[in-house]
Amino acid sequence: MRKWFPVFALLTILLTAIHAKAQSVVGFSSVDVSVWPEYDTPTVLVIYKITLAPQTTLPVEITLRLPATVQKPNAVAVGKTPETVSDKGVEFKFVPGADFATLTIKATDPNIQMEYYDSGLSKNGAQRQYVYEWLGGFPVANFRFELREPLKSSNLSVDPVLTNTRLDSDGFQFGERKVEYLKIGQKLSFTINYQRNTDSPSTSFLQVESTLPLDQNVPGQSAFISYLPWALGGLAVAFLFIAGGFYWASGRAGRAISRPRKRHSAASEEPVEDEEQVHCAQCGKRAQPGDRFCRACGARIRRGEA
Numbered sequence: 001m002r003k004w005f006p007v008f009a010l011l012t013i014l015l016t017a018i019h020a021k022a023q024s025v026v027g028f029s030s031v032d033v034s035v036w037p038e039y040d041t042p043t044v045l046v047i048y049k050i051t052l053a054p055q056t057t058l059p060v061e062i063t064l065r066l067p068a069t070v071q072k073p074n075a076v077a078v079g080k081t082p083e084t085v086s087d088k089g090v091e092f093k094f095v096p097g098a099d100f101a102t103l104t105i106k107a108t109d110p111n112i113q114m115e116y117y118d119s120g121l122s123k124n125g126a127q128r129q130y131v132y133e134w135l136g137g138f139p140v141a142n143f144r145f146e147l148r149e150p151l152k153s154s155n156l157s158v159d160p161v162l163t164n165t166r167l168d169s170d171g172f173q174f175g176e177r178k179v180e181y182l183k184i185g186q187k188l189s190f191t192i193n194y195q196r197n198t199d200s201p202s203t204s205f206l207q208v209e210s211t212l213p214l215d216q217n218v219p220g221q222s223a224f225i226s227y228l229p230w231a232l233g234g235l236a237v238a239f240l241f242i243a244g245g246f247y248w249a250s251g252r253a254g255r256a257i258s259r260p261r262k263r264h265s266a267a268s269e270e271p272v273e274d275e276e277q278v279h280c281a282q283c284g285k286r287a288q289p290g291d292r293f294c295r296a297c298g299a300r301i302r303r304g305e306a
Contacts, residue, residue: 026062027053030142035132037121037192038150040203043071044118044130049082052110053141062112063104065135069120070101076114078107085113100135126195128153134188143179145190148172151202156194170206 032049039045052060076092079085091106092114105112122129134143149156151171162175182188278287278301280294287294287301294301 026056026060027139028141029053030144031134031140032144032146033132033134034146034148035130035190035192036148036150036202037128037130037194038153038196038199038201039148040201041117042121042199042201044121045115046070046118046132047115048113050112051082052107052112054110056110058110059106059108061104061106063102063137065137066101066103066116067118067120067133067135068097068100069118070096071117071119072096073103073114073116076103076105077112078105078109079111079113080109082111082113085109085111126197128192128194128196130192132190132192134182136182136185136187139184140182141180143182143188145177145179145188147175147190147192149175149194150196151205152198152200153194153196156192158193159191172202 029051030049031051034047034049036045036047048064052058052062072094073092075087076090077085077087078090093104095102095104103114105114118130120130132145145162147158147162149172156173158175158177160177162177165173165175167173177190179188278291279285280287280297280301283294283297285294285296291301
């Protein structure tokens, strides 16, 4: 029994190492790749949506190989579901290279979304060519490639051929290709050829349209004609108010101008200081200016007589 103990110990160590190695291999349940040539720039917009395999231990760092013509990703997001991914606090590192670039992402949740612009679009006059390549590195249970054909393009061909082509509401034509299970290191490429006589991005040809006609039947909107009676009524009231104010103000001003000044009778005026004061020689009553006879006794008023 003792002689078998070293054998059992060795087998246990080997099985533990194999199990640990199996756990360390990160796999993807699904990878969705959307390729949009000349969408909003003269380059190619590539969007990845990745779901980690359920057995993956989180957090985990994954390193993707990208073409050397790829620019630094403009968005990297992680979330519990594809609908709740967020770029807030996501740690990633991009390293360019001559043969390929690498993007290392620290995934704290099982769903990853990232997008970048690839300058690898080849142009020869009106002829365009772009080759997308999945450089492997991880096993993938379900791989899906989607192409959005640029507006104002023609004679599109893709190798391998895409299926399920359709148009969206903006006039873009879509096509896709699904591949079940890619092994570690297995590469996959799509060669895209088309013709286009303009370098303007597709977004410059989009027209912004309302989902409903802008009339009185659109919720939250009303035709101006429905408010016209109220507007005219308000203007009329404002005009009457202003006119009444002017009339009242002009009436007050007219009354102020036409009001007669109070006149003082000659009898109530105070005698002028320097005017000669004359008294009746008979009774001594002071005479008023202009009197010829005394108002008290009737005697003749003598003015300036010695």
